[in-house]
Amino acid sequence: MVKICCIGAGYVGGPTMAMIAFKCPKIEVVVVDIAVARINAWNSDRLPIFEPGLDEVVKACRGRNLFFSADVEKHVAEADIVFVSVNTPTKTRGLGAGKAADLTYWESAARMIADVSKSDKIVVEKSTVPVKTAEAIEKILTHNNKGINFQILSNPEFLAEGTAMEDLAKPDRVLIGGRETPEGRKAVETLKAVYAHWVPEDQIITMNLWSAELSKLAANAILAQRISSVNAMSALCEATGADVAEVAYAVGKDSRIGPKFLNASVGFGGSCFQKDILNLVYICECNGLTEVANYWKQVVQINDYQKSRFVKRVVSSMFNTVSGKKIAILGFAFKKDTGDTRETAAIDVCHGLLGDKAQLSVYDPQVTADQIMRDLAMNKFDWDHPQHLQPMSPTTTKQKPAFIFDGRNVINVEELRKIGFIVYSVGKPLDPWVKDLPAAPPS
Ligand SMILES: NC(=O)C1=CN([C@@H]2O[C@H](COP(=O)(O)OP(=O)(O)OC[C@H]3O[C@@H](n4cnc5c(N)ncnc54)[C@H](O)[C@@H]3O)[C@@H](O)[C@H]2O)C=CC1
Ligand SMILES: O=C(O)[C@H]1O[C@H](OP(=O)(O)OP(=O)(O)OC[C@H]2O[C@@H](n3ccc(=O)[nH]c3=O)[C@H](O)[C@@H]2O)[C@H](O)[C@@H](O)[C@@H]1O
Numbered sequence: 001m002v003k004i005c006c007i008g009a010g011y012v013g014g015p016t017m018a019m020i021a022f023k024c025p026k027i028e029v030v031v032v033d034i035a036v037a038r039i040n041a042w043n044s045d046r047l048p049i050f051e052p053g054l055d056e057v058v059k060a061c062r063g064r065n066l067f068f069s070a071d072v073e074k075h076v077a078e079a080d081i082v083f084v085s086v087n088t089p090t091k092t093r094g095l096g097a098g099k100a101a102d103l104t105y106w107e108s109a110a111r112m113i114a115d116v117s118k119s120d121k122i123v124v125e126k127s128t129v130p131v132k133t134a135e136a137i138e139k140i141l142t143h144n145n146k147g148i149n150f151q152i153l154s155n156p157e158f159l160a161e162g163t164a165m166e167d168l169a170k171p172d173r174v175l176i177g178g179r180e181t182p183e184g185r186k187a188v189e190t191l192k193a194v195y196a197h198w199v200p201e202d203q204i205i206t207m208n209l210w211s212a213e214l215s216k217l218a219a220n221a222i223l224a225q226r227i228s229s230v231n232a233m234s235a236l237c238e239a240t241g242a243d244v245a246e247v248a249y250a251v252g253k254d255s256r257i258g259p260k261f262l263n264a265s266v267g268f269g270g271s272c273f274q275k276d277i278l279n280l281v282y283i284c285e286c287n288g289l290t291e292v293a294n295y296w297k298q299v300v301q302i303n304d305y306q307k308s309r310f311v312k313r314v315v316s317s318m319f320n321t322v323s324g325k326k327i328a329i330l331g332f333a334f335k336k337d338t339g340d341t342r343e344t345a346a347i348d349v350c351h352g353l354l355g356d357k358a359q360l361s362v363y364d365p366q367v368t369a370d371q372i373m374r375d376l377a378m379n380k381f382d383w384d385h386p387q388h389l390q391p392m393s394p395t396t397t398k399q400k401p402a403f404i405f406d407g408r409n410v411i412n413v414e415e416l417r418k419i420g421f422i423v424y425s426v427g428k429p430l431d432p433w434v435k436d437l438p439a440a441p442p443s
């Protein structure tokens with residue numbers, strides 16, 4: 001029986017391994033993590049992450065051929081294939097801070113694999129990593145040469161949160177990169193055989209290691225670029241009376257472009273798009289490709305612009321101040337069907353509004369109040385200007401007129417206008433109220 005161990009029981013490790021166990025009953029899969037609370041949650045009735053369809057798959061396999069354990073070293077030592085699915089966040093300090101990927105977690109996982117291994121292993125990069133990481137990992141693994149053969153494969157993950165189980169069950173493609181040596185090719189075939197249990201062979205693409213590593217960064221950069229492109233258009237739509245949904249529909253009908261990922265929004269969020277593009281920017285800079293780096297940087301800059309544009313719309317619509325005004329924020333996670341708040345646009349929007357002293361009530365069915373408070377904790381209360389000393393205008397106490405600002409274009413504008421709301425929707429023809437206000441007043 002092939003034994004798989006996955007280091008990292010997060011949004012990728014958990015669902016991915018659950019799907020492998022589900023589709024391959026003869027393979028034993030153990031997901032390990034240093035976060036004991038997370039492992040306990042995976043072993044409980046309340047899984048640590050919310051994903052539609054995940055509960056059912058975990059329940060079908062847990063205790064059969066799917067296990068969650070905090071005994072990291074034991075299960076790594078016993079495995080034939082070790083997936084590494086640890087976090088690779090943006091570095092916050094040192095060389096490349098604010099851009100480069102922080103590979104601390106990856107490196108410590110690799111050192112541990114090297115230390116505890118007593119048999120040959122295939123080590124699979126599941127985390128999103130800078131191109132050429134496999135070379136560094138190889139060096140770590142073979143540093144204390146104990147006569148053990150390690151083959152490194154790149155097998156980036158393309159699932160999106162909220163649809164992870166669907167994406168895993170029917171992936172557009174599975175990508176495997178390996179060394180172009182007989183041992184490398186053999187390792188690629190071994191991993192391919194795992195996915196071939198449910199993925200058609202022509203959808204399992206194999207290539208060299210560096211192409212596979214870079215393909216992941218490229219895919220995320222191009223997806224995010226589509227959103228920034230349509231969001232840039234949304235600003236022009238508002239200025240001209242065009243409707244971004246109509247424009248996106250017309251553009252997406254071109255079969256060369258396609259309809260997906262053209263929804264204008266308050267900006268993309270999530271743990272990966274921004275981090276992966278910044279990482280790409282850093283890699284370009286390190287390779288002396290300044291123009292290429294600047295090109296991709298612009299995708300993130302437009303995303304930041306879209307978030308601040310949204311906040312400015314809210315503030316300027318409500319008489320240029322939201323101080324003391326009650327604002328309900330519906331939805332806090334970075335997209336629907338997830339409780340993940342990492343890099344959610346809602347944090348920036350809330351910070352922008354809190355900066356102008358708005359009173360926020362935030363609700364999201366998948367996010368706890370504690371989590372929201374933690375995410376917003378960076379705000380400082382303005383002690384010099386206590387709110388109770390500030391005069392309340394009649395409009396702030398009565399809360400009229402009432403406004404709705406739709407950063408997702410999901411509400412029925414006409415119905416809400418009928419019952420008296422002033423409505424702003426990203427990229428849509430402007431409400432007469434908003435129309436005469438500057439799109440982006442000076443901050
Ligand atoms: N979240 C997503 O939708 C996707 C994420 N990715 C990539 O997958 C990787 C993981 O992402 P997530 O699952 O979202 O992160 P996560 O933060 O949810 O999970 C990572 C887990 O690794 C554990 N960990 C860290 N160092 C460890 C060590 N040395 N030993 C054992 N456990 C360790 C952490 O405790 C954590 O539970 C990242 O590189 C990300 O870019 C790729 C595709 C989709
Ligand atoms: O590497 C990763 O982590 C993953 O990143 C994204 O997945 P994810 O971030 O989970 O979710 P998306 O559906 O891509 O949405 C990202 C953000 O873009 C926003 N978005 C998406 C689509 C769109 O048309 N408009 C738009 O604003 C979403 O609301 C969300 O805030 C990619 O879609 C996955 O393929 C990739 O594996």
